[in-house]
Amino acid sequence: MQRRQFLFALSGVAAMLATRSYAGVDGDKVTIMQFADDGKPLGRVTLPKVNKDAEWKRRLSPLAYHVTREQGTEQAFSQPGYDRHEPGLYRCVCCDSALFDARTKFDSGTGWPSFWQPIAAENVRNVSDRLFGMTRTEVRCALCEAHLGHVFDDGPKPTGLRYCMNTVALRFIPLRG
Numbered sequence: 597m598q599r600r601q602f603l604f605a606l607s608g609v610a611a612m613l614a615t616r617s618y619a620g621v622d623g624d625k626v627t628i629m630q631f632a633d634d635g636k637p638l639g640r641v642t643l644p645k646v647n648k649d650a651e652w653k654r655r656l657s658p659l660a661y662h663v664t665r666e667q668g669t670e671q672a673f674s675q676p677g678y679d680r681h682e683p684g685l686y687r688c689v690c691c692d693s694a695l696f697d698a699r700t701k702f703d704s705g706t707g708w709p710s711f712w713q714p715i716a717a718e719n720v721r722n723v724s725d726r727l728f729g730m731t732r733t734e735v736r737c738a739l740c741e742a743h744l745g746h747v748f749d750d751g752p753k754p755t756g757l758r759y760c761m762n763t764v765a766l767r768f769i770p771l772r773g
Contacts, residue, residue: 626738629716631694633769635685640718646691646740656689660764664690664742667727667734668762672707675763679703683771685715689764691740693719696759696766702752709766711759712751720759722747735759 624645630638653661662668686696686709696711704710714720718738725734725746735744744765751758 626718628693628719628739631685631715633685634771635694635697635715637716643739648690648740652690657764660689663762664744664765667743669745670708670762670764674707677766677768678707678709678763680709680768685769685771686711686761686766687769688737688740688742688744689767690742691737692767693737693739695719695737695744696761698768698771704751704758704760706760708745709761709763710751711761712753712755712757714759720744735761 625642626645627640627642629640632638649665652665656664659668659670663670680698681701681703682698684698685694686698687694694715696709697715700711700713700715702710702712721736721738721741723734723736725732732746732748735747736742737744742765743762745759745761748758748760749756
């Protein structure tokens with residue numbers, strides 16, 4: 597490997613590591629909006645970022661761990677629930693933070709759950725993703741840095757956005773009524 601290639605690769609690794617900050621390392625905190633399971637906002641709270649890697653490795657399925665902690669992607673149309681349309685709330689499978697309301701879900705035809713906006717802007721974090729030779733916007737859980745999917749600008753009104761999420765990164769809470 598030539599020196600220039602090595603330095604370029606090393607800078608990419610450093611940039612990737614710099615975007616992953618966890619509580620206990622530098623005490624990073626994040627402010628999120630908390631929601632009850634019925635979707636009602638409970639208020640903003642400031643919490644330390646969550647890092648429970650050993651627990652996640654034990655608790656999550658191998659696919660959910662690969663997707664959320666290693667920036668993987670599930671195969672389109674492969675996971676039950678990608679086409680769910682009943683009322684409810686979608687939470688992070690890793691830390692349980694509220695991410696999406698089913699009222700903003702739409703059928704994108706992609707084989708992944710798609711939403712036109714998060715339940716609260718502060719509950720997700722957008723990160724530039726240059727993996728695989730293309731530039732995309734990765735979406736992460738703000739509280740635990742779980743990789744959720746990507747956001748694109750080809751969605752429906754009113755936002756024109758398509759938050760294309762991995763089914764295994766989300767836990768659906770049906771609205772009880």
